[in-house]
Amino acid sequence: MKIALLGYGRMGQTIEKIAISRGHDVVLKIDKDDTDYDITVADVAIDFSLPSAAYGNITNCLNNGVPVVSGTTGWLEKYDDAIALCKEKNGAFIYASNFSLGVNIFFELNKVLAKMMGNLKEYNVTMEEIHHTKKLDAPSGTAITLAEGVIENNSNYNAWELDTANSETSIPIVAKRIGDVPGTHSINYASEVDSINIEHVAHNRQGFALGAVVAAEWLSKDKTGVFSMKDVLGL
Template identity: 65%
Template sequence: MKVALFGYGKMGKMIEQIAVQRGHQIIAKIDVGTTEIDFTEMDVAIDFSMPSAAYGNIKQCITHNVPIISGTTGWLKDYDNAVTLCNEKKGAFIYASNYSLGVNIFFEMNAYLAKMMQHLDQYKIRLEEIHHTQKLDAPSGTAITLAEGILANSKYKNWSLDTGEKDEIVITSKRIDDVPGTHIVEYNCAVDSIEIKHTAHNREGFALGAVIAAEWIIGKTGVFTMRDVLNLG
């Protein structure tokens, strides 16, 4: 599999390492300052770039009939446009806020727990995410996905950062040096608490999941998620 990397920071380098270990070839490393891109040899593209660049990268790949896996967060105002373009061009596209296989299992647990708790109004939800200080967006895309999983299975109406109304899920974001990613969902009431937590020990899990998604999407047409890749539907 010939892979193009859009974004060659820490995640891009980790993806390169994992992809090569799995027998794939990195044929392009596209980063800030790249002016010419050859799409003709790409089997698949993996985008871990910047929020300001992600949609442009996705659009170019779909237009050039290159399947693309995107893990960049902070660009989702253009997500619907990417879906429309992918369907029009009969392309292939996966976006995930987190490609870790464990996190995607965690997403399923979170939604299931929210469904079980939806009629227990005495419990209030606390959602916290902790990341390294280089992370640009807050809350994390993973935290937003967790909040959306709760919203779809509860009486809460929205989420907010740090403070919120009674019907909003409050997300607390912390930035601490060298923390790959920790996410906590807690249900609190006067008598007890229920907590689920995912802790990433390093970035390798994110990179492995992205490469697995890239392997999976080859030969497919449509807009997919990690639920499709992992057959969680």
């Protein structure tokens, strides 16, 4: 499989190593200022770029018939436009706020717990995420996905807010940026008598990178449409 890496930061470099170890060729390595390249030399593209570049990268792939996997967060105000273009071009697209197998299991666990807690109004939910100091967006895309999972499965909440919630129906997300932390996410339900906490801790970036390559392998096999990691992993 010939892979184009759109974004060649730490994640892009980790993805390159894993892709090569799995027998693939990295035919393009595009950094943020690169614009003169032919995306059609690739069988599939993996985008871990910047929020300002992601939508342009994705549309370039879709306009040229190249399946694209994106893990860039912070650009989702244009997500619906990307979906519409994918359908118009009969293309193939996967976006995930997190490609880690463990995190995607955690997403599903979060939904189950949120549903179980729906009738227990004495518990208040809070969330915390910790990432490295070079992460640009806050809260993380993973934290937003977790908050949306609670909102979809627990009628006590209808919104999330960064740091401090201004209403009882809003979930506060505390975002911390510390050192070189790959990613820690926790959801806490607390009452006056006890607390229930679930947490996912990434020890390194390998899980994110491997999941992105696995998604690219899956998407490149004559797929058309818009998919998620649930489709890739059969969750």
